[in-house]
Amino acid sequence: MVLTVLLCTLLVVSTTATEPELRPNIVVLIADDLGIGDISCYGNDSFRTTHLDRLASQGALLTHHLAGATVCTPSRTALLTGRYPVRSGMQEARHGPVVVRNVPGRAGLPADEMTFARALRDAGYRTQFVGKWHQGWSCERWEDQCHGPRGHGFDSFFGLPFSLMEEGEDGPVSQRRDEPLLRHVLPELMLADPQPPLRPGDCHRAAAELAWRLWLDTINQTDFRGGSTPRANWWGHTMAVEKFLNYQLVRDSTVVDWPYQLAGLTQRLVAESERFVASAARDGEPFLLVHSFLHPHTPLFTAPEFRGVSGHSRYADNVLEMDWAVGRLLAALDAAGVADNTLVHFLSDHGGQLELVGPDGQREGGHNGVFRGGKAQGGAEGGLRVPALFRWPGRIAAGSRVEVPTSALDLLPTLLEALHLAVANYPDPAVEHCGRADGLCACHGDDVRRLDPPRLFDVQADPAERREIPSEQVPVAPSQMDQFELVVPRAELLPWGQLHKFRGADFDMHGLHKWWENGGSCGVVPGQCEEYGR
Known part of the structure; x- marks a missing residue:
């Protein structure tokens, strides 16, 4: 089941909609390790996530939304591509790490994968990624970013190529x-x-x-x-090597801080996204913003004004700082005058981690409600069932509640559906034109038809696109994380011209x-x- 079916249920489409309304701005907000029981609109009564509650009340709350995997890298691959991570070798390894492990390594999202960012950029959108990437970085040198966000459809990037790592004692x-x-x-x-x-x-x-x-x-x-x-x-x-290999804050391909410092980092990322929204709206361009939070992944850090604000725990303070960030980004849409024509989607990459306990014995992982298991626990529901919210004023009914199963893999086809993308409708497939006197096929109306389901061709072996490939024949790639030569860090993939910044x-x-x-x-x-x- 795909979200396009879901949106057909939720959308209230006006027959007098103008063309700009057919090309909504897209904002995707990704929480890191947030459990479905961690926010108040899903039943948490320990503290209130005010801004996420408001987002839910203005749109749809999904009760049965499933992540693509129970750990970061493969779940984010599924979200970006609409394909299971096993298709591109981005799944967990049997004898290796479960995620992309080194920024200067060769493992990562293959360059030929289609992401929703690439599809939107090709459709004329301005695109930016802010925050945690964790899909690999480069192939031959630091700047090529073949696995990075700029290699997968994002015009600009500001954030962490890798992820946060817990600073425990080195063995x-x-x-x-x-x-x-x-x-x-x-x-x-x-x-x-x-x-x-x-x-x-x-x-x-x-x-x-x-x-x-x-x-x-x-x-x-x-x-x-x-x-x-x-x-x-x-x-x-060791932590020293970790900070050298993987602790960069990067703008596009330029290292800004190395190692990055956590103090104030949430605020820096929010300010970047606010600037992007204001700039794109001022220029009148449709835009895609993906803001990938560092919260509530460990280590649990917050700005001083959020320490103890929950009255509950360090983890709760972390969630509330993320909720504040959501509120700032929603306010940025309001201030730019684009909120009514913006599709906002909030979700967690997978369930909360149950095993984490701080040095003082305080629990530092999330809560997955009534569901069994959590992060990294295979197919356990607590690791896969995640909070997910949609808001699109005038298109999604406020206060909706969706009980049917949906998936992070559905985001790409959903966004393409929202853009009304289609293919040329040839009256005679053998002739391949629309039968118009001027010989020019239009991109709308009777000259196009919508594909359901999408078609797949091997354009190298079949450039004329005559032989459709059944989805069951799509090959499964071996895990990249099982391959030593891809996982280990390579000296040639370091930012050589920027080593003095360390x-x-x-x-x-x-x-x-x-x-x-x-x-x-x-x-x-x-x-x-x-x-x-x-």
């Missing part, structure tokens, strides 16, 4: 494995000339890349292939300052870098 295994990288490789990276080609006698980059390869080879031989199957958590890092010495980074203070050197006589592969 002895990861510390021992990462010590060569901390002691020998990262100092060389910091000293390397960031602009190739290397200066004569400058060995640092060549030395660092060689040491990096040796470090990965050690992991491959001792952790990944140490037995008949890879050892558990072979992809893990501020590891400025913060307490679990021992990072020790190797930083020691500096680093090639260990060879200048001018003798040939042994490092130059």
